[in-house]
Amino acid sequence: MDRVRQSDRAEDGVIVLTNHRPEAAINLKGFTLLVAVFLAFKGFVIAYLGLDVYSAAIQKLEYGSLLEQAGAFIMRPDVVSQAVAGQLLPIVR
Numbered sequence: 321m322d323r324v325r326q327s328d329r330a331e332d333g334v335i336v337l338t339n340h341r342p343e344a345a346i347n348l349k350g351f352t353l354l355v356a357v358f359l360a361f362k363g364f365v366i367a368y369l370g371l372d373v374y375s376a377a378i379q380k381l382e383y384g385s386l387l388e389q390a391g392a393f394i395m396r397p398d399v400v401s402q403a404v405a406g407q408l409l410p411i412v413r
Contacts, residue, residue, distance in 0.1 A: 379392075
């Protein structure tokens, strides 16, 4: 009975079952921010190294271990990160 919260009891003492769902550890806003920061990081690295050097480094990773292959897959240049790199290019150089 000690584990039952006071809010789960009706005024007459009858226990009322309610569904207490815990909040998600990562919400949509946090996940969106994480993806945006990751794409900005990729864009910065592409702008700093240049697309040719960046692509060559990713290509080397594709022939490495399973972990390196997974990293190469995630770090592949995409349209958004290339657009970010284009915006950052005047700042980096």
